Amino acid sequence: AKAAGGNRYEIADAEADARAITRHSLTMALPMALDRGEFFIEYQPLVHLGDGSVRGAEALVRWLHPQHGVLGPDRFIPLAEDTGLIVPLGRWVLEQSVRQAREWREKERAGDYTGPLRVNVNLSPCQLTHPRLVQDTVDILERAGVEPGALCLEVTESALIGADDEVLKPLRRLAEMGVDIALDDFGTGYSNLANLRRLPVSILKLDRSFTRGMQHFPADPVDQKIVEGIVSLAHSLDLAVTVEGVETGHQAEQLRVMGCDTAQGWYYARPGPPDRLHELALVDAS
Ligand code: C2E
Ligand code: CA
Ligand code: CA
Numbered sequence: 697a698k699a700a701g702g703n704r705y706e707i708a709d710a711e712a713d714a715r716a717i718t719r720h721s722l723t724m725a726l727p728m729a730l731d732r733g734e735f736f737i738e739y740q741p742l743v744h745l746g747d748g749s750v751r752g753a754e755a756l757v758r759w760l761h762p763q764h765g766v767l768g769p770d771r772f773i774p775l776a777e778d779t780g781l782i783v784p785l786g787r788w789v790l791e792q793s794v795r796q797a798r799e800w801r802e803k804e805r806a807g808d809y810t811g812p813l814r815v816n817v818n819l820s821p822c823q824l825t826h827p828r829l830v831q832d833t834v835d836i837l838e839r840a841g842v843e844p845g846a847l848c849l850e851v852t853e854s855a856l857i858g859a860d861d862e863v864l865k866p867l868r869r870l871a872e873m874g875v876d877i878a879l880d881d882f883g884t885g886y887s888n889l890a891n892l893r894r895l896p897v898s899i900l901k902l903d904r905s906f907t908r909g910m911q912h913f914p915a916d917p918v919d920q921k922i923v924e925g926i927v928s929l930a931h932s933l934d935l936a937v938t939v940e941g942v943e944t945g946h947q948a949e950q951l952r953v954m955g956c957d958t959a960q961g962w963y964y965a966r967p968g969p970p971d972r973l974h975e976l977a978l979v980d981a982s
């Protein structure tokens with residue numbers, strides 16, 4: 697559909713499109729989309745709260761649909777999970793992201809960027825239980841010549857709740873190799889905090905809902921207490937805390953004071969092309 701006029705028309709048009717695109721048609725188009733190279737990845741910087749330096753980025757996949765334009769992952773990841781396409785799609789995202797990390801590291805070595813820049817990649821539960829996860833990851837790292845420490849795999853808290861040792865084994869092997877494992881959307885899954893010790897994770901990614909509680913001054917006192925509690929527990933277990941959804945400097949400052957280690961959000965940068973990270977991570981010439 698063509699957008700002829702101003703924003704109003706475009707918005708109405710997008711809504712009509714959204715209704716017209718059925719789950720069914722998107723599901724049918726997914727396998728071809730991978731073959732045709734319609735997916736692309738945007739990267740959102742991860743910023744060290746202590747000194748404001750860029751430490752890496754999270755890879756977020758998008759689908760440039762030939763008729764419907766750019767679709768966000770919430771539109772198609774659930775469909776890919778239902779059909780099993782998430783396995784080859786997830787492998788593609790991992791491969792692209794690791795190659796990107798190599799490129800960043802090369803710039804670093806050349807002295808153009810502050811380092812070390814790392815890449816975070818989301819893993820869906822189906823990938824977690826796939827028998828080739830460890831071998832695929834090892835192969836991808838080796839082919840790209842990237843050390844495991846440059847990769848962080850993000851797994852949601854809900855995927856690991858009640859996970860038995862069989863499910864945790866591959867993650868544990870990856871962690872032993874030096875790949876970081878982050879527990880994503882932490883605080884939404886009602887997991888037993890004592891359970892954390894059992895998981896091979898080194899980073900807690902606090903869900904955006906907590907960051908929202910820091911939007912106003914004074915911050916929501918309950919959220920504040922919860923975040924402080926999680927941070928002190930995490931640090932006592934030697935886990936780093938990353939916060940997502942930071943939209944204002946005020947939130948960033950509060951979360952820094954509360955001891956959070958790393959932040960991600962629109963305040964720093966929206967997800968974007970990999971070169972944007974280069975700009976943000978430019979070595980300060982002064
Ligand atoms: P997530 O892992 O929790 O990723 C963070 C989401 O928050 C991203 O949405 C990001 O664009 C958005 N975000 C970042 N900063 C802000 C902010 O300051 N304010 C607000 N309101 N939002 C912010 P996105 O890109 O739409 O991704 C949605 C979800 O899709 C991700 O949530 C992740 O669970 C999933 N996803 C994305 N890429 C992949 C992938 O390659 N594989 C898998 N399995 N899942 C993916
Ligand atoms: Ca994530
Ligand atoms: Ca998250």
Ligand code: CA
Nearest residue numbers: 880881903904
């Ligand atoms: Ca999320």
